[in-house]
Amino acid sequence: MVLFLTSFLIRLPFFFRDYIDRDESTFILMGQSWVDGHLPYTELWDLKPPVIFLFFAAIIYGFGKSFFAIRFFGVIIVALTAFFTYKIGETAHSKKIGLWSAIGCVLLLSLFGSLQGVMSEHICMLFFVPALYLLVHYEKLWAYCLAGLLLGLAVMSKLNIAYVVLVLCLYLLSLDYKEKKPWIGILHLAGLTLSFVLVGLLTLLPYYLHGQTEIWWNSVVMAPIEYSASQQNPIYKTAPFCIVVLAFLFFTWKRRLLNFKDRTVGILTFTVLGIILMFVLGGKVNGHYLIQFHPVFIVLFVEVVSQIKILESKKLLRYLPIVLLLLPMESYLEYANIIKHRWKQGTFYNGEGIDVPNYIIKNHIETKNILFLEYHIGYWVLGKTPPTVAATHPSNILREALFPYYKNPRVTGLEELHHIMETLKPQTVVTRKNRRVFDEQYEDANTYIDNYLENHYKLIETVGNANILQRLERF
Template sequence: MSYTLINSILKNHAELKERTVFLIITCVSLFIRLPFFFRDYIDRDESTFILMGQSWVEGHLPYTELWDLKPPITFLVFAAIIYVFGKSFIAIRLLGVLLVTSTAFFTYKIGQEAHSKKAGLWAAIATVILLSLFGSLQGVMSEHICMAFFMPGLYLLIKFKKWETTFLAGLLMGIAVMTKMNIAYALLFLGFYIYYDHYKKQGWIKAIGYAGLYGSGILLIIALTLLPYYIQGSHGLWVSSVFEAPVAYISARRYSILKLAPVYVVLTGFFVFAWKRKLLNFKLIPVQYLLVAIVGVLFAFYKGGRINGHYLIQLHPMLLLLVVMAISELEFFKSFKWKPYYLFILLLIPMETYLEYINIVQNKYQRDTFFNGEGISVPKYIQENHLDTQNILFLGYHIGYWGLNAKPPTKAATHPSNICRDELFPFHNNPRVTSMEELRYIMETLQPKTIVTRKNKRVFDKKEVQQNEYIDAYLLKHYKVHATVENAEILQRL
């Protein structure tokens, strides 16, 4: 049955309706991501976004009560989900399905404009896979939110050449950049290309008009995120958190150029190969838009000095389109015929999904619940054993604050690793200026009654030698292990 369906889609791809494509993409996304709906946390950043969103629901603008290094729309999305559905992991992970589906669907639509429905469909399915598997991508990252707005904005720029759609594209791009700041370079490069594209056909006056409308949409969204802070009289905090802190973070934490080089070498090799073999028509406007966006993202990686796994979410949709388009022009794939055993190979790809399905079934059998992870089991243990939750510090599994209706002890402790980021302290109105001052204040002045750590693991990254030595010695002297819950240790102050 599956073979017949796939064969039918491949043969009749030109007749595919958009609702059918959307349904296919949604089903693939839901199947891959469904078992992760029941995890306590998948990436520590996602946990931090949830805490920031909860704080906003309770009436505190981002950066005022809690603090993290992301623009405010990231937290607004989480706040909206929490406001509507309450404290629901399922609702947040379902949001992830919708975000990935949106990104993949507009990948398909761009592929349709740039090449064919067939190329768009396969690029969309590949997008779902690369945005949902491998590493910590099953959670909801800021890059997922960013690309769910960026890709429809890019589609509007490629498909339509109208004043209103250009302005709407700018609004979508504004939402994207107020979700993930490093996409700003791609937006800037696209702005220059919009001017160039319209200048060739309509002259410089209309070119300026289109580029201006695009930029106005972006600036309007940025201004709207500033507005509530301006009303509160805390616009300085907004400026320092949204713009100044990311610059300081990038300056302090850069990779060696040798660690960045492989990505650029591989991509340069691909584009040279595609050009030499005439696999891509670089004269096509949609292809040029995709290239400009890719160059913008790669430039952002270079300026940022690092490429984490989840950063590639910003690159995959556009790059996959060009890769699929190039592959489609190879002679081997022009004569490609679908075989039943290819389905077996495809089904092997989401191995992480199958393992997680097994995990939730085992957890249901052992603990009578599908929900699993220390972020759930630790708060449950603390509540059942009446441990202190008002003066508590999570040095690991910090999503536990959410389950206990508790707060991190300081702004810097919202994300545990932020405690060690000296470069960020000046930007969130913190009275202490170094990580050691912050750590001593938390441990020696606030003196948490309950502390949660990861069992048999360093509290902080291995490069934070001084902080690790201090916290290890302090915990050994002033705390005892009250209980071990899965891979977490719950400590009580002596």
């Protein structure tokens, strides 16, 4: 209950914001499409496994179009993840270590940047951390089978965690080999693997029944491989993070602050090493990627910190409640924001993704043919869909390497953009004020869209940071 209340109070003011991260908006659109009767990747498309969209579809199906419901389930996800972090910490050392690890987990999964939203990494860890607890706490076949199901759901939520699962399985097998129980290890691994594969087959089943297995294969397996190959970043981008973590592990080993012969510590350590491998192969580390790192590493970190004598000083402990109260500063600022917005606008709900659709509806602006190049959660609020499959997430318009995997008839991103603007001719376009539509590396696309909007559209209103443009009648 403490973990739930902490998570709830930290995340509550963000229940009313239109969108916190563009990916979350895309997940909502994909979930709504599923509720409307379209399997993922058939009407709309995004580069994520299907369990993510199932999660959002289930909430929308049960509670309708509710930002509050989606964000509330985010609270439950964080609280449950933190609870199993507590159980792992308790198994590794003590209830005290478990409790501090769990509180740290809530804070790290809820603060800074886009973490107040419901990200794919949050959902992934909802399954991964309980699986890790089963593998840490039990050495029974049933636990491995159940862990396999949970790990399958984790991978079908965020594919990159598969690297971590592989490292973890190899380490578990090595433990049984060292204990001269190789056949038991093989049996355990077989149970885990069969359960893991079962989850993948269950996600394939709806497509098989509809004769669309190729769509599943291309979207869930082939497209991520292609995307990963096309997004190779220099290793130096992940090097600072990896060096710091590896230095921490080396220091704790050298000073004997952690017992690496202990089963729980060993499993956590190799899970951390698997996550480092995942980041290196992915080529980048950002705020919401670290959601996959925090619940595992925090247990090791708290156990080490608890051994630093100076931190046990009564004087320092007096300031700890103050520090904990100051950490959720983002939440306090957001509480002030929603209260101010409620006073001025008469509603807690805020943001251009809500205000722009409300303005459009109030002023009877064309919505039948509309394009959101920013704030695309507006499609959901208006009950509309993007003009093309590639436009589900605005950045996907230029991800031409992925076009073949959902049979997009256009070959290049510029061709897709030309098709949207010159063939479909959206009557209303929404962009962000004083910001280029696409990332800086897409200079040709930015030049084209800037010139096209300037010559064929007029600005009719600016709502917050959103520009609402309407097509000139002569075009």
